[in-house]
Amino acid sequence: MINPEPAEHSPPDAAAIAAQNDAFRRLACLGIAPDQPIQGRMHVTRSLMEAGDGFMAEAVKATGEFETFEPENDPEGWHDFGAITIRGETVFWKIDMFEADSDFRYGAETPENPATTMRILTIMMAHDW
Numbered sequence: 001m002i003n004p005e006p007a008e009h010s011p012p013d014a015a016a017i018a019a020q021n022d023a024f025r026r027l028a029c030l031g032i033a034p035d036q037p038i039q040g041r042m043h044v045t046r047s048l049m050e051a052g053d054g055f056m057a058e059a060v061k062a063t064g065e066f067e068t069f070e071p072e073n074d075p076e077g078w079h080d081f082g083a084i085t086i087r088g089e090t091v092f093w094k095i096d097m098f099e100a101d102s103d104f105r106y107g108a109e110t111p112e113n114p115a116t117t118m119r120i121l122t123i124m125m126a127h128d129w
Contacts, residue, residue: 014077016112018069021079021095024119029064039100040119045128048091058086063093063123078111083126090126095119 023034028042048056066082073081080095097108100118108117 012110013112017097018077018079020112020114020117021119024095025066025079025093025121026064028121029060032064036114038114038119039117040095040121042121042123045122045124047125047128048123051089051125055086055089059084059091059123062086062091063121066093091123092126092129093121093123095121 020034020038023036024038024040026032027034027038028040042060044056044060048059051059062084063082066084068082069077069079073083078095080097082093084091084093096119097111098104098118098120099106099108100116104118104120111117
């Protein structure tokens with residue numbers, strides 16, 4: 001028996017992923033609802049919560065407003081990572097995408113499909129990385 005050739009695997013649609021990641025960040029951080037439902041959660045690290053004096057709120061708002069994507073910080077074009085400066089402190093944010101029904105064990109096979117992808121936005125102090 002001859003094995004059939006493997007099916008061609010097309011790369012994920014970077015523009016669709018970027019648009020969904022941007023919409024999810026705006027929803028999670030600014031409360032701006034997207035055109036289509038996007039599943040996800042936002043987490044912040046303990047050190048960000050403990051920074052005090054409204055620091056966390058500033059970091060969350062700045063994460064939602066982030067738009068400075070360049071090849072150096074967004075090589076895949078997915079808009080899934082950013083670094084911001086709040087009061088002289090560097091804060092990172094990262095979106096990870098998982099299969100929606102996998103209990104966060106498996107990366108999203110089709111990250112451009114919002115029906116099967118669960119996004120996790122983590123906002124952290126750079127020293128937490």
